[in-house]
Amino acid sequence: MFSLSNYFFNIYAIPPLITAFFVIFITIKMLANWDRSDAIKYFVLFCCSLILWLLGFSMMYFSANPDIAFFWARVGFLGVTFIPVLALMFVYAQVGTKKIKSSIWYFVAFAVVCLIINWSTTLIYNGVKLHFWGYYPIAGKLYIIFLLMFVVLFSMCSFILFKSAFNYSLPAAQRRQIVYVFTAFTICLLGVVDYIAKYEGIELYPFGYILIVFFITLISFAIIKYNLLDVELVLARTGLYLLLYTILFGIPVLIGVKTGNWKLATFIAVIFASIGTMVFNGIQKKTENLMLAEQRSYQNILLQAAAGMMQRHDLKKLLKIVVHLVKRSVKIKFAAIYLLDDDAKEYRIVSFRADDRQHIFKNAPPVFSDSPFVEFTKSKEMPFVYEEIPEAVKKKIHFDFRIGLIVPTFALKEVNGFLLLGEKNNHKPYSKDDINIFNILASQTAMAIENCMFIEEFKKAQEKVFSAEKLASIGGLAEGVAHQINNRLNHFSVIAGEMYYELEEFKNKMTPLVSDQKTFSESIKYFYDLSHSLSDNVKRTSAIIKGILNYARVEASETQYKEFELKEVVELSIDLLKVKHHIKAESLVDYSSVGNKTIFGIKSLIMESVYNLVDNGYEATLEMKDYVSKHNPSIKYNPKITIILNDNPDSSEIIVADNGIGIKPENFKKTFAPFFTTKSSYKSGSGIGMYVVKRMIEEMHKGSIWIESEYLQGTKIYINLPKPS
Amino acid sequence: MTKAKKVLIVEDDIFMRRFLTRFGVENDVAKDGETALELLKDNSYDCVFLDLNLGTGISGFEVLKNIKSDKPKTAVIIISGSDAKDETISMGADYFLAKPIDLIELKQVVEHYL
Numbered sequence: 001m002f003s004l005s006n007y008f009f010n011i012y013a014i015p016p017l018i019t020a021f022f023v024i025f026i027t028i029k030m031l032a033n034w035d036r037s038d039a040i041k042y043f044v045l046f047c048c049s050l051i052l053w054l055l056g057f058s059m060m061y062f063s064a065n066p067d068i069a070f071f072w073a074r075v076g077f078l079g080v081t082f083i084p085v086l087a088l089m090f091v092y093a094q095v096g097t098k099k100i101k102s103s104i105w106y107f108v109a110f111a112v113v114c115l116i117i118n119w120s121t122t123l124i125y126n127g128v129k130l131h132f133w134g135y136y137p138i139a140g141k142l143y144i145i146f147l148l149m150f151v152v153l154f155s156m157c158s159f160i161l162f163k164s165a166f167n168y169s170l171p172a173a174q175r176r177q178i179v180y181v182f183t184a185f186t187i188c189l190l191g192v193v194d195y196i197a198k199y200e201g202i203e204l205y206p207f208g209y210i211l212i213v214f215f216i217t218l219i220s221f222a223i224i225k226y227n228l229l230d231v232e233l234v235l236a237r238t239g240l241y242l243l244l245y246t247i248l249f250g251i252p253v254l255i256g257v258k259t260g261n262w263k264l265a266t267f268i269a270v271i272f273a274s275i276g277t278m279v280f281n282g283i284q285k286k287t288e289n290l291m292l293a294e295q296r297s298y299q300n301i302l303l304q305a306a307a308g309m310m311q312r313h314d315l316k317k318l319l320k321i322v323v324h325l326v327k328r329s330v331k332i333k334f335a336a337i338y339l340l341d342d343d344a345k346e347y348r349i350v351s352f353r354a355d356d357r358q359h360i361f362k363n364a365p366p367v368f369s370d371s372p373f374v375e376f377t378k379s380k381e382m383p384f385v386y387e388e389i390p391e392a393v394k395k396k397i398h399f400d401f402r403i404g405l406i407v408p409t410f411a412l413k414e415v416n417g418f419l420l421l422g423e424k425n426n427h428k429p430y431s432k433d434d435i436n437i438f439n440i441l442a443s444q445t446a447m448a449i450e451n452c453m454f455i456e457e458f459k460k461a462q463e464k465v466f467s468a469e470k471l472a473s474i475g476g477l478a479e480g481v482a483h484q485i486n487n488r489l490n491h492f493s494v495i496a497g498e499m500y501y502e503l504e505e506f507k508n509k510m511t512p513l514v515s516d517q518k519t520f521s522e523s524i525k526y527f528y529d530l531s532h533s534l535s536d537n538v539k540r541t542s543a544i545i546k547g548i549l550n551y552a553r554v555e556a557s558e559t560q561y562k563e564f565e566l567k568e569v570v571e572l573s574i575d576l577l578k579v580k581h582h583i584k585a586e587s588l589v590d591y592s593s594v595g596n597k598t599i600f601g602i603k604s605l606i607m608e609s610v611y612n613l614v615d616n617g618y619e620a621t622l623e624m625k626d627y628v629s630k631h632n633p634s635i636k637y638n639p640k641i642t643i644i645l646n647d648n649p650d651s652s653e654i655i656v657a658d659n660g661i662g663i664k665p666e667n668f669k670k671t672f673a674p675f676f677t678t679k680s681s682y683k684s685g686s687g688i689g690m691y692v693v694k695r696m697i698e699e700m701h702k703g704s705i706w707i708e709s710e711y712l713q714g715t716k717i718y719i720n721l722p723k724p725s
Numbered sequence: 726m727t728k729a730k731k732v733l734i735v736e737d738d739i740f741m742r743r744f745l746t747r748f749g750v751e752n753d754v755a756k757d758g759e760t761a762l763e764l765l766k767d768n769s770y771d772c773v774f775l776d777l778n779l780g781t782g783i784s785g786f787e788v789l790k791n792i793k794s795d796k797p798k799t800a801v802i803i804i805s806g807s808d809a810k811d812e813t814i815s816m817g818a819d820y821f822l823a824k825p826i827d828l829i830e831l832k833q834v835v836e837h838y839l
Contacts, residue, residue: 483778487738493824493825493827501747535828538825542823
């Protein structure tokens with residue numbers, strides 16, 4: 001049997017052998033994509049029986065004598081006998097039947113019985129016969145039963161699939177899958193030719209393996225890939241193609257046969273062949289337009305809408321329009337938009353539209369940004385249908401509504417939101433075209449969202465810049481408030497003074513009494529202390545109020561461009577810094593070199609800038625202090641902020657330098673970006689400070705600002721203010 | 726503390742008025758601008774403690790203007806809760822004492838001007 005002399009090279013053995021290798025390749029690919037679903041499990045088993053059949057029969061074709069050929073035919077039958085029953089199991093799994101019917105085990109048992117019978121008797125395969133394609137089995141007495149099993153089971157498969165294709169309770173994408181599989185099984189029914197070929201007197205070439213190529217390709221695509229062209233379109237195109245070319249080549253051949261004028265026939269064939277493509281394209285376009293009329297119309301609406309989106313400036317309205325538009329034009333059950341909440345690191349529904357069960361959307365739980373679902377969405381980079389999500393990921397997401405399509409929007413490679421679409425009202429699946437359109441819509445939406453967010457943030461930033469105007473009212477009040485508060489505080493000062501002078505007089509008048517009585521003198525000393533403490537506290541309270549009010553007043557009143565001493569705003573800024581952080585900043589800020597030098601500018605804005613820089617500098621030293629105490633506790637860290645004013649002939653240069661934590665290289669570029677902050681939120685970091693400073697210096701003073709900084713070394717901020725010429 | 730001076734206290738707050746009488750030998754008090762101007766017409770003082778905000782009527786600023794035009798040698802110490810230091814000093818006031826008063830500062834001022 002293993003001697004090479006028993007075999008010969010038969011060209012007819014090659015196609016089945018190639019098909020066998022093709023099926024092996026597909027099987028490996030399926031196993032690599034296996035998501036533990038039953039459908040793929042049975043499909044792979046099904047493929048294994050196909051492989052056994054194809055390999056066995058190839059060897060049979062190669063065989064040079066009938067005994068060896070018969071042996072290989074029986075080997076091939078090991079596979080053949082299980083093909084129908086495994087096909088049925090696969091179909092059950094595919095349409096979602098959870099438990100495989102017990103009746104199917106009778107078929108399995110029957111297949112096993114057939115196997116034993118065929119191995120030990122000639123009732124099924126009654127030897128082999130030599131055909132032009134090589135040795136082929138001859139049908140035995142019981143072969144008819146086996147043939148019937150094939151027809152019955154494959155018909156069952158087709159019937160189940162056909163029924164499920166119209167079962168609208170199944171998700172659209174799954175139904176599309178089923179249509180593919182149904183098509184595959186229908187084609188495969190032609191495989192009955194292989195069975196018929198085994199009857200004597202019938203010289204029919206068993207081309208079943210060619211069908212297997214189609215069958216396997218279609219099914220594996222249906223299982224692994226969802227975003228194929230619509231199956232109707234493929235079928236329509238193929239049908240059209242076949243019909244057209246049958247006519248185009250049939251007519252010349254007919255003419256040739258009828259008239260015997262083959263020259264004319266060839267001539268006509270050439271003309272037909274050249275116009276054939278054109279005609280085909282024309283008809284194809286027409287048919288597709290007809291078939292996709294509905295889809296095309298909403299796709300146009302969506303594209304137009306996408307183009308107009310940038311005109312929208314109100315985020316809430318924009319999102320509302322998007323969901324409304326999508327739901328209405330595509331005619332789907334619902335549309336909902338999730339947007340990323342950066343602080344909470346989760347996606348929440350911000351807008352939705354649904355036919356019913358509104359509360360489900362209203363109370364939909366957030367999707368966490370580190371969930372497998374988001375990871376998967378990120379990896380897709382394109383809209384995708386729900387069925388594409390791997391089983392493992394599906395198990396970890398809980399949406400209470402049935403999703404048809406997921407359309408992510410991206411900003412800088414991050415998913416900043418996603419649009420969930422329900423199934424279409426007409427139960428049709430989402431097509432490749434749909435997905436392309438939604439991709440455009442998604443990127444336009446993402447840009448429009450960014451646009452809205454920018455405008456909203458910009459508005460907020462402007463509010464901050466011009467909050468000085470609001471402070472103006474405080475400034476106007478400041479004068480009166482200061483007077484009121486100071487007069488009241490003065491009472492405490494007076495009480496302290498009265499106490500002090502009264503005690504002084506008492507001591508002078510009653511010297512013997514005071515000096516003799518120890519407890520008495522102690523009481524008097526205590527009263528002195530109280531007086532001092534009271535006076536001291538009044539002074540401090542007054543300083544705080546003065547700091548805030550002075551700052552507010554300068555902000556409110558000094559809005560004119562003029563010359564002034566930098567020292568004034570530096571001192572006010574330090575006062576406010578002390579108030580804000582409850583610190584004594586005496587030795588912290590060194591501005592001795594500023595002296596009485598003057599600068600030109602709008603005092604309130606320069607003050608706000610200086611205050612922001614000093615405040616940032618101080619917080620940088622706090623961070624540095626933390627860092628040093630953590631990493632180098634032996635080093636004595638001395639926080640220092642230095643303010644320098646360089647007076648040039650046509651400009652003034654203010655330098656605010658600190659020996660704080662410095663700026664990390666990766667944050668350097670973002671320093672002036674609005675809402676960028678490295679300060680944790682509880683420390684009042686709005687991230688607006690440096691942005692506002694930059695705008696005040698550049699826009700209001702036509703000056704410039706730049707930074708030199710090194711992480712763990714400190715930061716130097718330069719402001720250059722031009723002098724009026 | 727040399728208590729050999731004649732002092733005028735112009736102050737609408739009774740508490741403060743009484744407290745300031747501690748520092749002069751001879752004290753006159755006025756609780757409004759009108760009284761102050763009247764007193765200033767008939768008497769000459771070494772030192773005037775002057776509050777700026779005197780309720781309705783004549784304000785401390787006018788009293789200050791009056792003193793500095795009629796009797797420029799009189800030392801005027803402004804005591805005020807408003808921040809009018811620059812303004813009053815430029816009008817000729819000798820010292821500006823902010824409310825709430827600092828007792829140590831007050832002591833120094835008294836020693837200097839009285």
